Amino acid sequence: MNGAVNLPLDESELSFTASGNSLVRRSILPSGVRILTESVPGSRSATVGYWVAVGSRDELPANYGSTHFLEHLLFKGTATRTALDIAVSFDSVGGEHNAMTAKEYTCYYAKVQDRDVPMAVDVLTDMLTSSLLDPDEFETERGVILEELAMADDDPADVAGERFFEAVLGDHPLGRPIGGSPDTILSATRDAVIAHYRLNYRPQDLVITVAGAIDHDALVRRVTAALEGAGWDLERPGTPVDRRSGSGAEIVRGSALRTVSRPIEQANIMLGVPGIVATDDRRSHLSVLNSILGGGMSSRLFQEVRERRGLAYSVYSFGSSYSDAGLFGLYAGCSPAKSAQVAELMHAEFHRLANGGVSDDEVRRAVGQLSGASALALEDSDTRMSRLGKSEITMGEFVDLDETLRRLARVTPDHVRSLAADLVARPLSIAAVGTVDESAFASIV
Known part of the structure; x- marks a missing residue:
């Protein structure tokens, strides 16, 4: 590879060799789902990530904190797996699984041995497509998130960081805390979180990335089968959501x-x-x-x-x-x-x-x-x-x-x-x- 490789959204198949002889491939399914892999020579494990290009900056005033709330809820069970089943799936093979909510994206990920990649794909797909968002679990997780926010509030460096973002970026959505505040979490409703889920977790929003010991074609087949099994229509034409504009926004300082x-x-x-x-x-x-x-x-x-x-x-x-x-x-x-x-x-x-x-x-x-x-x-x-x-x-x-x-x-x-x-x-x-x-x-x- 010599120079950066562009990733146009209207090109369904890409393949190139990167430094260290790793093979990078991308496939865009007819529905708009994007699948990218980097096959690394000599690897015996792989990290699987399911990304949605929606973060805390995309929330409306009525649902501040919904992105982070939803990230928690997707671990709480589906029609075919309980929260314990999800945890056991990875613990029983020595794998790791977690998620991160950021200001411009959310990612659910797992790291496993190469032989366990199919399991990771099945479980992450089930979580992302078929979460129950159970009312009782919603209330339980509200308490967990409040404790998480309290823990962060006990860390003065975290508090300084949040106040710093607000001071520098002012009213720009990037200046808001990722996890919301105790007030917004206490006022969050299950209906608002479900609406956020349905609006942003669609084929055209989904990006799947896997790096390590991975066969691209086998992964595409497994992802396709898992998504179709969850009821997603992958043959219905769709195009990936546009990337955000790279034009700089006008920033008005929040405070000196x-x-x-x-x-x-x-x-x-x-x-x-x-x-x-x-x-x-x-x-x-x-x-x-x-x-x-x-x-x-x-x-x-x-x-x-x-x-x-x-x-x-x-x-x-x-x-x-x-x-x-x-x-x-x-x-x-x-x-x-x-x-x-x-x-x-x-x-x-x-x-x-x-x-x-x-x-x-x-x-x-x-x-x-x-x-x-x-x-x-x-x-x-x-x-x-x-x-x-x-x-x-x-x-x-x-x-x-x-x-x-x-x-x-x-x-x-x-x-x-x-x-x-x-x-x-x-x-x-x-x-x-x-x-x-x-x-x-x-x-x-």
Whole structure:
């Protein structure tokens, strides 16, 4: 493979060889169901993912939290399997199964030995197509989700992250919490969740990705049989749902500063700005920028805040990119008495990157770090399965390891400085949780 491979929605069959001699294939069934596989030489296991391109951002005010609620409910039983049956199916073969609700998609997945892939396909298909959404289980799971939200609310870093997204992205749907809030979960109705299920879990919405020890043709046959057995009409013509627009949305900052008072030992501080969209050509530049600023123990933030001054144990930078918006942030956990100093140091390092630029040596180290991390991550079939799903749902192209390394190798100090200058010119927001006072950040915001 030489360069990225486009994934047009009107091409029913694709096949190409990626780095490491893995074979990538895609089939689009007449109904619009998309099936992608990456067969990896020497693998003895595979990760299976069932994706639906609907996430928390797609919810209406009347059903906030429905996507996450539904993810829980699909594990609670079908007409032919109880919740225990589903769990036993994977536990009895040493497999793993779980799900994730994100802001722009939901994925149900399992990792099993190669011989157990047919079982994984059958169980995941049954869950996704034939969940009972039982009224009693609905109420039971409401309690489970409330406990999950309470657990997250006990984690000050999680709270800071939620407030940070709200501050940076404002009223954009990406600024909302993925799991909803206790109020929205308490007010959720089974009818609203069922309506959400019927609207978004259809053949044209479904993307199935499998990576590892897999035979594509055998998988397509198994998926087809399982979906038809569940009552889906796969011969009825349909086209895959369009991908989201990659045009950047207009972001109006929610607030410059949000603080949450908590009687805890550390202040959890996040500061940052709107970032770049997932399909931005500068995403490799952002990866290098993030590595230099706060992506490891040799990064500027780690060296300045932790190593030289001893002001924090955890300090780093991060980026999140979505179809039409993004966010770039810096995080530190420190003594409340040091929160003003730490925030000012992070802010200064961010600006120094834009105004002073970076050296060739810093770029070289960052590219080396990212290249190695990319290669190591692909030793895991979970990563490969996820790459297939995001390529199909969000990116519209498949980028293998060789192309990733080529793109990283082309990044220059000028690329990093230019992107940093673009980012620091955007509206800054700060979120802080702990025994902190808003006046500590007055010099920054």
